[in-house]
Amino acid sequence: MKLTDDWFTALSENEAGDMMVVCGRDNITPFIESGKFKERAEVYWRYKGETKGMPSDEEARRMEPVQEALKKAMEKDKLAILTGVYTGGDERIWVFYTRNVPAFGQMLNKALEPFELLPIEIYTEKDPDWTEYHEMYELKPENGEGDTEEDY
Template sequence: MKLGDAWFSAVAEAEENDHMIIVSGRTEIEPFIQSGKFKERVEITWKYEPDSKGMPHEATAELMEETQTALKRAMEKDKLAIFTGIYTGDGERTWVFYTRNVPAFGRMLNEALAPFETLPLSIYTEKDPEWNEYREMCELQGQEADDETDDETPEE
């Protein structure tokens, strides 16, 4: 199975206020869903001091990008986990992964984040063999996960 890097973006609103939440979701991953190997969802959340629109300030956003790159590289190197979504807004960013093995994910997470100072992260895991969270996220763009086609042009 080849893992591409095509993503969509959508905008949602926070339930408690009118802050926008930018949602980025990965496409073209149906073979990984169908494999049945990635049954557990891991959400890594970073709460931050938001600007007036609920978004991170520039320095925080840059550190988040560096962290995200390190996490993605570590988790996908041997396909331990598939990075599927990013939610940013209303004072927090959440990265969503589907993994084969939560304990191994935790060990790899610690290795990937070792070069960084302590980050304000919380981690939540849940069994989600049907990829329900991913499918709900895809609905934000008006596409079902099953409707992906191989002839889509990947985003640059």
């Protein structure tokens, strides 16, 4: 299975009605169908939002290297796959599907060692049917002209 780096971007709202920018991973059907990634891990970074609950430029710059460190560490041996990034409503949420939650936790700690203490929380749930991913994927623009990862 080859993991591509194809992404789309969509706008949505959270339950409170705040605007959310959703970046979703595309072309990962083989990973879904493999049945190996049965658990979802969500990493929440809450921040004091600026305009319409979006992060300040400074806060966004703080998040970028953290996102890259997590993605690189988790995907190196396909322990977990970053499938979605939600930003808005005073938080950023990174959604991963993983083979093993305890190993995910250990890798997360290792990947974040170089950083100062971060304002993050982790939530995990069994999701063998990739329900969250399929719901997020419904937001993909139908014309196929979504933005790529480099655009966010």
